[in-house]
Amino acid sequence: MVLFDYDNENYTKGLWVAEGWTSFYDNLILRRCGILTDEEYYEFLSVELNDIMRFEGRFHQSVEESSYDTWTRFYRKDENYNNTQISYYTKGALVAMMLNLEIIKSTDCGKSLDDALRMLLEDYKKDSSKGYSDMRVKEVAETVCGKNLDDFWNKYIRGTEELPVNEYLDYAGLKLVNEIETDSILPDFEVKLIEGKLMITKIHAGTFAYESGLNFNDEIIAIDEFSMNEELLNNFFKGKKKGDKVKFLVSRKGLTEEIISELLHPLPKYKIEALENKTSAQEKVLLKWLADEIN
Structure with missing residues (x-):
């Protein structure tokens, strides 16, 4: 043995x-x-x-x-x-x-x-x-x-x-x-509600979120001035198309920051x-x- x-x-x-x-x-x-x-x-x-x-x-x-x-x-x-x-x-x-x-x-x-x-x-x-x-x-x-x-x-x-x-x-x-429909837009990042805050828990390379500079542990406060929760986030991108730009308002380490994202097609499934x-x-x-x- x-x-x-x-x-x-x-x-x-x-x-x-x-x-x-x-x-x-x-x-x-x-x-x-x-x-x-x-x-x-x-x-x-x-x-x-x-x-x-x-x-x-x-x-x-x-x-x-x-x-x-x-x-x-x-x-x-x-x-x-x-x-x-x-x-x-x-x-x-x-x-x-x-x-x-x-x-x-x-x-x-x-x-x-x-x-x-x-x-x-x-x-x-x-x-x-x-x-x-x-x-x-x-x-x-x-x-x-x-x-x-x-x-x-x-x-x-x-x-x-x-x-x-x-x-x-x-x-x-x-x-x-x-x-995945090739002309659809999906968030392609993972979020979780933690102590009442919508937190990014995972970002994938090659996605619009990653390319625009969103990061793990960012709190999403709003997108295009709309307050966000998980349900609203999933619905927000319906009707959007590649090349559209959206504005994220996030809180990162206690400081608020605006990040402009140019939307990309989602990762394949x-x-x-x-x-x-x-x-x-x-x-x-x-x-x-x-x-x-x-x-």
Whole structure:
């Protein structure tokens, strides 16, 4: 049995496997045993996609870095978390999904990520005194996939390139759809009523609020001279369009300040849908993914 040091923090780049692959399989197992329908499974995947692909943190921290920084950053989140970091649980699950589809596609549905897990289990059966290394995970994935995966690892595991999720979903006859109307305007920042004050609790990079200089812990007193509460805030932007300017009156550290915001389109909100007309090849990939079998 592997001996662990439970008195000190242990650092590893591999939590995207230990936790991320687990996160990928938890809902997939429910689908495979019939507890979830295809559509319900896609909904769970969509939640994970939005947790990563809506926010700027995906461009600033790799999934390996997130794994290594778990003690110093992941469990010490601040209000800027989504702008600078990602979760190795969630992005690890998305990378596992892509790797699974890469293996299925490359082997003509002969193998999947399941086979990589089986190989790692065989390693443990041969020598239970040690776990797996980062390089062993890559080596096993390449063996199962039958191809070099340097590019995949460098871009999506060690690097911070945008995950080409739509490209991989297309292998299985699925697609990403943005649920947000492209011409709508939404607040895109989070607020909470604290001691009678409407306080900004989270600001996301790339939104009009962030770009105009609104900040965490600002108290919103009024917008365009209208007093605000949560309900009024949600309704205020209806009918607004990109390029419109609004004036925020905020209280920041005891001082009032006027901030002019030029409105931008909101962050996307994705959902996964099936293509209307899948090819037989796509149907085959989807069956291998969801049922791990070919009829």
